[in-house]
Each structure stands twice: as C-alpha cells, then as structure tokens.
Amino acid sequence: MDEYNIKTVEEGLTKIQFPEFDKISSEAPVFYNPHMELNRDISILALQTFQKQENQDINICDLFGGSGIRGVRYKNEINGVDHVFINDISETANEYERHNVKLNNLEDIEIFQHDASMFLRMHRGEFDVIDIDPFGTPSPFLDSAGYCSRRNSLLCVTATDTSALCGTYKEPCIRKYNAKPYKSEYCHETGIRILAGFVALTLAKYSKSIEVKLSHSTEHYMRLYIEVKKGSKKSDECLKNIGYISHCKHCLYREQNKGLATSTPDICPECGEKLIQAGPLWLGDIQNAEFISKMIEESENKKLNTKEDVLKLLESCRVEAKSPATFYDVHKICKLLKISAPKLDLVFDNLEKEGFEAVKTHFNPLGIKTNAPLKKIKEIIKTLSSSN
Numbered sequence: 001m002d003e004y005n006i007k008t009v010e011e012g013l014t015k016i017q018f019p020e021f022d023k024i025s026s027e028a029p030v031f032y033n034p035h036m037e038l039n040r041d042i043s044i045l046a047l048q049t050f051q052k053q054e055n056q057d058i059n060i061c062d063l064f065g066g067s068g069i070r071g072v073r074y075k076n077e078i079n080g081v082d083h084v085f086i087n088d089i090s091e092t093a094n095e096y097e098r099h100n101v102k103l104n105n106l107e108d109i110e111i112f113q114h115d116a117s118m119f120l121r122m123h124r125g126e127f128d129v130i131d132i133d134p135f136g137t138p139s140p141f142l143d144s145a146g147y148c149s150r151r152n153s154l155l156c157v158t159a160t161d162t163s164a165l166c167g168t169y170k171e172p173c174i175r176k177y178n179a180k181p182y183k184s185e186y187c188h189e190t191g192i193r194i195l196a197g198f199v200a201l202t203l204a205k206y207s208k209s210i211e212v213k214l215s216h217s218t219e220h221y222m223r224l225y226i227e228v229k230k231g232s233k234k235s236d237e238c239l240k241n242i243g244y245i246s247h248c249k250h251c252l253y254r255e256q257n258k259g260l261a262t263s264t265p266d267i268c269p270e271c272g273e274k275l276i277q278a279g280p281l282w283l284g285d286i287q288n289a290e291f292i293s294k295m296i297e298e299s300e301n302k303k304l305n306t307k308e309d310v311l312k313l314l315e316s317c318r319v320e321a322k323s324p325a326t327f328y329d330v331h332k333i334c335k336l337l338k339i340s341a342p343k344l345d346l347v348f349d350n351l352e353k354e355g356f357e358a359v360k361t362h363f364n365p366l367g368i369k370t371n372a373p374l375k376k377i378k379e380i381i382k383t384l385s386s387s388n
C-alpha cells in the first residue's frame, strides 16, 4: 500500500481510502468513481427497504468490490445486516477492501479474490442480496446470478455499456443481450427494458422470475433493483412480459407487442412507412411505487451527500410507475411538425383536461408518458403552439 498516494473520501457515514489516480479508469490500481455516489446512496435506501420488507437480518454479496465502498457502506449504514461478502478479482482491490473495513471498525465482512461467476457458484443460495457492479456489461455474470440467487432475494445490477443498450452500436447489444436495440428519443428506457428482459430470460432457465422494484438511467449507467422469485409457473407468467416495441421514425408512432415469438407489424398504421423493431425486451413494470415510497421514507433516517438529487430521482420514478412503456419528446414532435414548442406544463394540463393520464419521466425532462394516442398529442401541441 505504501507505493501509492492515498486519497480519502467520505460517503454517507463511511470513510474510504484508495490509491490516488489522475483519470477515472479501469486502469487505476483500485477503481473508484465519484459520479457513482448517487447510485450507491440509492442502493443504501433500496437495501434498507428490502431488509425491512424481509423483516430479518440479511447477507449481502458485493460481487465487484473495487475499494470495497459498497460492501463497507452496506454494513456500516444499513440496519439488520448480518454478513457482507466482498469479492474482487484484483489482489490490490482486496488489500484496500480489508483496509477500509478496518478504517470503519467493522466486523462480519469477509473479503474474497475470485472470478465473480466462480464466487457466486461457490456460495450458491447464501445471499439475500447480490450486487453486480462490473466494468461495462453485467451480461456474462447474470447466468451465475440466476443459478445462485435464492428465493425472494434482491438482485442489483449496474450496466455502463449504455451505447450498446441504447443502440448507438447495434451489434454489441445483440451479442451481449441477444436483443435488437433502437436509438430513438426514448432509447434509455428501451435500454433498461432490454437489460430487464435479458435478466428475466436468463433467470427463467432456473425457474426463477423477476419483479422490478426500481430502475433508473443516470449519466453513463443504468441500474436495476430486482426481486427474484422462484417457481416455474411464476417464471412462465413472468415471461409473458417479454415483447417488442415497433417504432416509426417518420411520424413517431410506436406500439408494443407482448410475446417472445409474437408477430410484429411491418407498416406504420399512421403514415404507411416501415416500422423498426426493438427487442426482445421487458414490457412489464420497471418501477414499483410502493417500494419507492418506502425508500423515500427511509431517506429520513440516512445521511446521504446526494440526498436532494436522490429524492428528485426517486419521486420521478415513483410517479412513472404504472405509466405506459415509452414516452414522447415534445421538442421532437414540434420539430417534426415544424412548429415552435409550447410550454410543457400546458401540454400536461391539456392532456389531463381531455381525460388522459400524463406524467413526467426521469428519462428525459421533455418527455411525456401518457395513454393518449399520438394523434391527440400532436393535436394538443399544434393548438397550443398556434396560440403562443
């Protein structure tokens, strides 16, 4: 450890040290990304909420420990945690994980140096929470997570390969997630749905099913909190949420079709142009209002440096629960119609006045999630724009 200059950071109630680096990179001797603090703060609330829901002490696996900041924070800041298992393939990471456990005077944390999949398989069924926070894609590790996760456990998954999931590059998404992405204005939502769909399909091999409690796309990453259930019947039911989104880039029409081997429309019913498909992906819920409300309540008991941003994000995700898949970008519609953009709030008011549901989305500040048909949205936007 003496060979490095040491940097100290404080997140929540926890102090963490690691070798100083010039650039956030997987090349750093031990990885630490300050931009992920919000992600970790949200994890504290999600895991505490899950622990209370289970009403028993929980064992947590921090599968890609890095500096150990997650595992150490989980033990230090969450009540009702029994053991924490921190794993990392890097020996240097292990050294700092041990150091950070001591620095925070913690017990009942064990440190391991294995490949992530090997580690999960060696400890099958031992964890109430598995946190997967790798470099890039979680895809190669999900099979072991599916095989090893226990009934009613929580699976937390980070993906930083957003260019694949959002469809900037199509082939990597097909290779890693066996799904076709599409780079539309709502591609971050499609990306989260592709990731959730891939988790559901992977877990189904082991007669397990998923319930997404919370998901968010923030900066350069996507994050899912998933409750894992067991049983082949539930798993069959769960797979009914897999399907496709067909999108028209000419008029912005889109529709969803559930079913893994379902037929999808080729031609846009609105303008007759060719539709583009994305999927297979998850068309079920990606937010759970009750779980998120409990997380929001839980924030009152926690010291979190990013609390203001966390609450803003959680509130947005809570409101999105039960809203339809995909959203409309008002500016994109205005560009298509060659009109100036009306005030966003007026669009919401008018949709509601006409009896439609309309909510904002954390995916895009200009986004509207609504059950109104596209024709109606365009009509409202045109009327508002002309009276501007």
Ligand SMILES: C[S@@+](CC[C@H](N)C(=O)[O-])C[C@H]1O[C@@H](n2cnc3c(N)ncnc32)[C@H](O)[C@@H]1O
Pocket: 030, 031, 032, 033, 036, 040, 063, 064, 065, 066, 067, 068, 069, 070, 087, 088, 089, 090, 093, 114, 115, 116, 117, 133, 134, 135
């Ligand atoms: C993104 S970092 C983890 C960051 C950490 N969770 C945090 O919140 O700061 C990924 C870590 O995974 C480790 N790693 C890479 N490949 C691995 C593998 N196959 N099995 C286990 N650990 C691995 C790296 O050494 C690195 O520390």
Ligand SMILES: [Zn+2]
Pocket: 248, 249, 250, 251, 252, 253, 268, 269, 270, 271, 272, 273
């Ligand atoms: Zn069309």
